[in-house]
Amino acid sequence: MQIKETIILAGGFGTRLRKTVPDLPKCMALVAGQPFLTHVIRYLLSQGIEKFIFSLGYKHEVIEEFLNLNFSTLQLQYSIEEEPLGTGGAIKLACKKSTEKNVLVVNGDTIFKVNIGELATFHFNHHADCTLSLKLMHNFDRYGRVELNEDHSIKCFTEKRFYERGYINGGVYLLNTEKFIAGDLPAKFSFEKDYLERFYGQRFFFGFIESAYFIDIGIPEDYNRAQQELMRPALTLASIDKSWTLFIDRDGVINHEKKGEYILNWREFKFYDGITEAFHQFGNKFGKIIVVSNQRGVGKGLMTEDELTGIHQQMQKQIVQRTSHGESAGSRIDHIYYCTSIDNKHPNRKPNPGMAFLAKKDFPSIDLTKSIMVGNKPSDMQFGRNAGIYTVFVRTTNHDQPFPHPDIDLAFDSLIDFAKAL
Secondary structure, X not given: OOOOEEEEEEOOOOHHHOOOOOOOOHHHOEEOOEEHHHHHHHHHHHOOOOEEEEEEOOOHHHHHHHHHHHXXXXXXXXXXXXXXXXXXXXXXXXXXXXXXOEEEEEEOOEEEOOOHHHHHHHHHHOOOOEEEEEEEEEEEOOOOEEEEOOOOEEEEEEOOOOEEEEEEEEEEEEEEHHXXXXXXXXXXXXXXXXXXXXHOOOOOEEEEEOOOOEEEOOOHHHHHHHHHHOOOOOOOHHHOOOOOEEEEOOEOOOEOOOOOOOOOOHHHOOXXXXXXXXXXXXXXXXXXXXXXXXXXXXXXXXXXXXXXXXXXXXXXXXXXXXXXXXXXXXXXXXXXXXXXXOOOOOOOOOOOOHHHHHHHHHOOOOOHHHEEEEEOOHHHHHHHHHHOOEEEEEOOOOOOOOOOEOOEOEEEOOHHHHHHHO
């Protein structure tokens, strides 16, 4: 069973970071040019999370405004503490908005890049009330230690002191909401002290060991470290080889778009000049070439899915034809993904990254950290960022797009200009 919903705890005061990041909720501290919460959300999106419940308190208006502006196409809910409830009280309140029997709980000031699919399998196989994601650490005194029995059930929690080696609670949980809410718990309590440490001998609590990247920006030293570790390396075209994947938007990139309308049949489909040559170059450079396109015209009933498929078949046929010189173009499109939904919050409708994850599922060799999204709209660039993909903007229909821009790595006048730069 896949986990689709998360509670993000983002209501803390961030007192230890107050001198470094004054007057902001801790999760809104800028890290590598973006609020830290952006990094958290994009990691969760990469793990297939579709529904987000934000547990908020201190300066919640700042976080709500940011999310509504920058992630408006996600399924967002807000659970607001009128007074501090502790981590347990905050989770209990947020669980009332959950629609799932099991929900992922994370901290808004921490990234622990757990494989959520593997965590879920472990959680369900052990019929757990709560599964804790544990990180092996060495020479630490900032955290307490978690000890496990042979079956990975929780044996005990030990207090904070210096340890040469041990597992720490990484702050990522899978929680059975029905069993949690049904418990006799007060309105205000600590999830760690009053739930986990109190009930581990009575309930089914397990530890899932994960070696993935971990960062907690709760103290200035780690906040400064995160600035470097979460900074994405610059896109260097010379580094592209067959291990890279190219994602391409359709209308306004491959073909002329009809402003404010839809391409409804092959007669209306007009390639931009140089497209054959561009795909010839892409075929030589990239291991996979994927087209991703929003096609709301089908959802609106203006055309059928069969008619859309016919357009795509003709497009592929034309792209793989021989060049005018008679030599093999080497051009190809490995797959075309499209979203016909009229719901802006549909997980597969750009800027939501679902189509990238479908491609990753169908082609496991795709490495999204070695991928590029080419598009002509801000939503294409946000799709790339949300999927962890580099972005290239083409100015075919939006000549006034500002650049440099935080969502854009490189910009060109057209797709053929990008191909020539490779």
